Amino acid sequence: MKLIIATIKPFKLEAVREALTSAGATGMMVTEIKGYGAQSGHTEIYRGAEYAVNFVPKVRIELVVADALAETIISTIEATAKTGKIGDGKIFVLNVEEAVRVRTGETGADAI
Numbered sequence: 001m002k003l004i005i006a007t008i009k010p011f012k013l014e015a016v017r018e019a020l021t022s023a024g025a026t027g028m029m030v031t032e033i034k035g036y037g038a039q040s041g042h043t044e045i046y047r048g049a050e051y052a053v054n055f056v057p058k059v060r061i062e063l064v065v066a067d068a069l070a071e072t073i074i075s076t077i078e079a080t081a082k083t084g085k086i087g088d089g090k091i092f093v094l095n096v097e098e099a100v101r102v103r104t105g106e107t108g109a110d111a112i
């Protein structure tokens with residue numbers, strides 16, 4: 001299993017959610033965050049030169065998926081979240097040791 005963590009522009013959330021559901025994602029976590037990437041937020045939102053770093057609102061989505069589905073999920077996020085402008089986000093992929101569905105006690109891929 002893989003944990004896919006992606007930051008996206010907030011206005012893209014609904015389109016990304018729909019595309020991921022169509023692609024076979026069975027669940028996800030969503031968090032409103034602030035962050036910055038290579039531009040330190042400077043060129044995305046101007047708030048005056050006095051600030052060393054400007055945090056920019058983003059949405060963080062997290063999905064745990066079976067290994068076989070990971071590439072599809074990644075490419076779906078990439079295609080759906082892209083505007084071509086700076087700040088489109090990042091996708092990180094981590095290995096997942098274990099998952100448990102609390103209601104049934106199922107584990108591993110059966111739990112996702």
Ligand SMILES: Nc1ncnc2c1ncn2[C@@H]1O[C@H](COP(=O)(O)OP(=O)(O)OP(=O)(O)O)[C@@H](O)[C@H]1O
Nearest residue numbers: 007034035036037038039058085086087088089090
């Ligand atoms: N190296 C990183 N580690 C952790 N989070 C990051 C990293 N880079 C970006 N992020 C997160 O992703 C969000 C979006 O990053 P962003 O798309 O601006 O990356 P970038 O490298 O600056 O690319 P671009 O040049 O397209 O803007 C940031 O606000 C931050 O929350």
Ligand SMILES: [Mg+2]
Nearest residue numbers: 037038039087
């Ligand atoms: Mg950036």
